[in-house]
Structure formats: structure tokens, C-alpha cells
Amino acid sequence: MHELAVAQSIVEKAEEVAAGRTVLRITIEIGMESCVSPEALAFCFELVAEQSAAAGAMLDIFEMPGQALNVKSLELEEAA
Amino acid sequence: MCTHCGCGMPEGATIADLQSGAVAHEHLHEHDHKHHHPPDHDHAHPHVHTHSATVVELNARILEKNERLAARNRGWFEGREILAVNLMSAPGAGKTTLLERTIADLAGKFPLSVIEGDQASLRDGERIRACGAPVVQVNTGTGCHLDAEMIGRGLDRLKPPVGALLVIENVGNLVCPALFDLGERRRVAILSVTEGDDKPMKYPHMFRAADLLLVNKIDLLPHVDFDVARAEAAAREAAPHITILRVSAKTGEGLAGWYDWLAHERGAVHTAVLS
Numbered sequence: 001m002h003e004l005a006v007a008q009s010i011v012e013k014a015e016e017v018a019a020g021r022t023v024l025r026i027t028i029e030i031g032m033e034s035c036v037s038p039e040a041l042a043f044c045f046e047l048v049a050e051q052s053a054a055a056g057a058m059l060d061i062f063e064m065p066g067q068a069l070n071v072k073s074l075e076l077e078e079a080a
Numbered sequence: 081m082c083t084h085c086g087c088g089m090p091e092g093a094t095i096a097d098l099q100s101g102a103v104a105h106e107h108l109h110e111h112d113h114k115h116h117h118p119p120d121h122d123h124a125h126p127h128v129h130t131h132s133a134t135v136v137e138l139n140a141r142i143l144e145k146n147e148r149l150a151a152r153n154r155g156w157f158e159g160r161e162i163l164a165v166n167l168m169s170a171p172g173a174g175k176t177t178l179l180e181r182t183i184a185d186l187a188g189k190f191p192l193s194v195i196e197g198d199q200a201s202l203r204d205g206e207r208i209r210a211c212g213a214p215v216v217q218v219n220t221g222t223g224c225h226l227d228a229e230m231i232g233r234g235l236d237r238l239k240p241p242v243g244a245l246l247v248i249e250n251v252g253n254l255v256c257p258a259l260f261d262l263g264e265r266r267r268v269a270i271l272s273v274t275e276g277d278d279k280p281m282k283y284p285h286m287f288r289a290a291d292l293l294l295v296n297k298i299d300l301l302p303h304v305d306f307d308v309a310r311a312e313a314a315a316r317e318a319a320p321h322i323t324i325l326r327v328s329a330k331t332g333e334g335l336a337g338w339y340d341w342l343a344h345e346r347g348a349v350h351t352a353v354l355s
Binding site for chain 2: 001002004005006009010012013017021024025028033034035036069070071072073074075076077078
């Protein structure tokens, strides 16, 4: 379940950039040769995100050719 | 094209760049790409967003932190002319037995240190210690692989001397360790003949990432249906430049080739530092 570690890295990165704001959506790219399973990653993400600023955030996964493993963008709740 | 998600729909969003500061975003078009929702997230597809939000374009590698720590380890190794080898295989392929034999056979030739990775127990670390090599055991708990941070912490304790060979015995697993750079110079995969000759086909990531494949337990070939040529062909298909050696860590057969490979790689580390 290396997807757990990948999910942790995603949440860490999101929290770092969010700097206290709530994360609504995280868009990521997963290469089909990266040996990361999108389904397993989505499952792990929910678990890892639970206690973080990304709790309840939507994870948009784009499957790509090759070995990409990237966070494309974050959608953050705008400060009132 | 929508630059938020590259989905080809008309532009519905204003995109903020990380350098220039975040800009409000309204994402109004529908998506049909893969969304993963928490179980309690029950809106229907296709959905429409009307909330005002800030979008930050990151374009960052997910495993960036691990890669950064791996690069630090790699620099540490290079500065000390240490050859670091990441040894990976399924559980029971003979990683620790190979190491025991290697430590005994190379005793006195050059310093050899070991970082042992397992989910639990000091068992392998104790086996290595009994052979006389300095060793640190990393227990990953539920973790299925070693990562660069664990290696960095291991090095703080182990401090292999200049010119040493450091063998990192990864957690027994043919999938997960392939994804995580530890800062090693070379990756060695072991495939034992009791596992089946189709493993390189079924787990291509591991073999693709390897510089050297050791086909181990060849003393058992008369007793198992393992077609060495088929396994080797499959490994070469995954990794065309892979070096393959047939060995038995138990009887010692073929290990001279392994030791030659190590000596050659150690020489290359020394040359790289001088050049």
C-alpha cells in the first residue's frame, strides 16, 4: 500500500500551500506506469485527509500516460 | 480550453499563478473525468460549482519531499565515496542470506555496512550483526517500503566510513519499494527460482527500476519448474540494460560475479568523485 505514503505526501503538500485555509479540491496527475493505483490512492486519501485541512476535499485524478505523479492544482476556500 | 483542469471545455475559470498570487475562481462547467469523493459527499454527477474559491496552480511532484531527502542522502554518499545499493525482492527471496554470505566472503576487503528494513522485529538486523557488519534496523510498522527519510535517520546512527559499501535491504515486497528513491547509486533486485519465472512480467515496475538482477537459489532448479531463460527474457523486456547473474547465496555458486559487480561499482564511485 505505497498509495498511503503517496496520499500523505499529497495532504502534506496541500496543507503547506493552504496555510490554514480549507482545501476544497486537489487535482493530481497519475501516470499509468507510475505503479500507483488511483482507486487505492483515493481510498487512502480519505483516511489521511480526515484530520487535516483537506478533510472532505475532492480528489480529482487525471490518469496520464507515463510515470507522472504530480499535484496540478489546489482549490482553496476563499477567506471571507 | 479550461486551464484549470485541461478538460477542453470553454474557459470558466480565472486561474491564479503561484508567483503572482491567488485569484478568485469560478468553475462553472461540468466535468466527466474521474472524481473521487468521500463517502459522505453525495452530490450527483455531473455537478456544477458555484462557490468562489482560490485556485493555486502547483505543478509539483507528489513525492518531491522524498526526492529532496534522497538527493541529500546521495550527496552524503558521494562525498564519502560510499557505494549505496538498494536491495529489493519479495519476502523470502534470500536478501539476508545473500548479505550474510557477502559479509563473510568480503571480510577484510572493504568496510560493509547494512541498513535493514522490515515491518517489525530485529531478526534480520541481529543476523547481520552476528556476521560482524555494522547494521541499523529500520522497522516501518505498517509501512511497506523504506523511504529516504528513514535512510537519513539510519545514516545518523550508522555513519558508514569513507569508501564503504552500504547495502540497504528494503522491506520484502515486489511493488512498493520501486517507487521510492532512497539516494542509492544502484538498485539490485533478487528473484528466487521458487517464486516463478513469470514475476518480471507480473511486477514490471520493480524490474524496470533495477540495475542488476540476481536469480537466486539456483541450487533448487532441479526441483522446481522455473525456466531461467524465460525469467531473464521477461526481465530484459522490462529493463533492456539490466545485468543478470545466476547465483545461489546458499552454496556460493555464481557469487564471484556478484562480488566482481560490487568491486566494479565501487571503483566507479571512486572515479566519479575524482572526475
